[in-house]
Amino acid sequence: MCAAVRGGSRAAAKPRGRAAADPARTRGDKGGRGQAASAKGRAGPAQISGGLTPKQTMIAAVAQLGAGLLVALGTGGRAEQLSFAAQDTANGVLGGMGYRLKAVHVQGASPMATADILAAAGLYKDQPILGLDLTLLRERVAKVGWVKDVRIVRLLPDTLVIAVAERKTLAVWQHGGRSDVIDVDGQVIPEADPGRFPTLPLIVGAGANENAGTILASVAARPRLMDRLEALVRVDGRRWDLRMKDGSLVQLPAVDEEAALIQLEQLDQRSRILELGFERIDLRDPSVVAVRPRDGALPGQLVAGGA
Secondary structure (H helix, E strand, O other): OOOOOOOOOOOOOOOOOOOOOOHHHHHHHHHHHHHHHHHHHOOOOOOEOOOEOHHHHHHHHHHHHHHHHHHHHOOHHHHHHHHHHHHHHHHHHHHHOOOEOOEEEEEOOOHHHHHHHHHHHOOOOOOEHHHOOHHHHHHHHHOOOOEEEEEEEEEOOOEEEEEEEEOOEEEEEEEOOEEEEEEOOOOEOOOOOHHHOOOOOEEEOOOHHHHHHHHHHHHHOOHHHHHHEEEEEEEOOOEEEEEEOOOOEEEOOOOOHHHHHHHHHHHHHHHOHHHHOOOEEEOOOOOEEEEEOOOOOOOOEEEEOOO
């Protein structure tokens, strides 16, 4: 007899079947496994401790520094200490990423100047390169006597370039019982040792440095005269005497030195006077060239008009 079911007849029970797979979920699972597999085959961005990329770490370091400064502004007497602490924290994070000084390149300077520039810069290996105050560094380098102009470039992550325009040496200047090397503008280069520049011309006397550029250019244009020159002596702050290696003396006028040197050059071409030896050639009067022989016993010879 059939069993009675309240509310109507009982439907025949159907066996439970396996739930149909969700196409979207299936595709998602396959995609996830595919992405995971492909991720194994390609390298992601460089990570540092904590799973942060270098860019993220730099942002975090800057955020730390900014937060430290904000706190410092509201702490009165401890502001400076907290500011330094925040900066040290940022430098430490960035240093861990490799932003530390490894190399310094000095461009445009001689070996002697390079040594003085590096000493003035006061840099040391592995200091945080982003913590360098380039303005202060430039000021220190600019104070070096060799340096006419300087430009500093920071090449991340670990290199600094110091590009300078070096002052050109002109002469050794003797004055007041001391000797200095001067540049083409007559400025003293304190770091330059005169003993290391034996081939530079010698100028002597007060104010000689301020007027040396013009006269040296005129003398250097006459190789026979330049080869025999021992020193240029400034007289009374007005004119020059040329002291020769053989002890002779050439006296130039206070004005129009070039014309007097032309007279001397013409006289030497005719009589080879620079080779004969003399005590003095007086060119101070443009109308007369007075030559005194070396022995001093004979009276001075007057050569009218340089003839």
